[in-house]
Amino acid sequence: MKVQILAAMVVVATVVAMTEASRVPPYLGRDCKHWCKDNNQALYCCGPPGITYPPFIRKHPGKCPSVRSTCTGVRSSRPKFCPHDDACEFRSKCCYDACVKHHVCKTVEFY
Incomplete structure (x- = not known):
């Protein structure tokens, strides 16, 4: 019985740890080459190491x-x-x- 309780506690702890880890961005920025601001003006790493940009x-x-307020899920490319x-x-x-939560190349507007 004690073994089953211990095993259940380990499973719960693992699930909690994985959930918390998923909230952390995939790259924390120690070696970030480029920093960008999102639509809330918060900095994030938009140029992680291993990717070469001009x-x-x-x-x-x-x-x-303008940054879209809703995402359609439809993209041409x-x-x-x-x-x-x-x-x-x-x-x-x-x-x-805002849909991909990253900077991407977009066609410019001139007006």
Whole structure:
């Protein structure tokens, strides 16, 4: 009986530990190369080590589209993650996307 209780306690402790670990971002940023701000102005690592991006030289003209308040789940293509504009094509900007919770290349707006 004591063994079963101990085993149940170990299972519960493991589940709790895994749940808490899932709340931690996948990369905490000790060696982060690029930091970005999300839609709440909180910093997060948008350029983890192991991923090579071109150097930042200049901002692309135009502005980012407004951050969506809802996500449709429909995309025409896979998003391209980025830490800054120079990681995107010239007619795109590196903008925060609330649906993927990361900066991605988006078509610029000029108005």
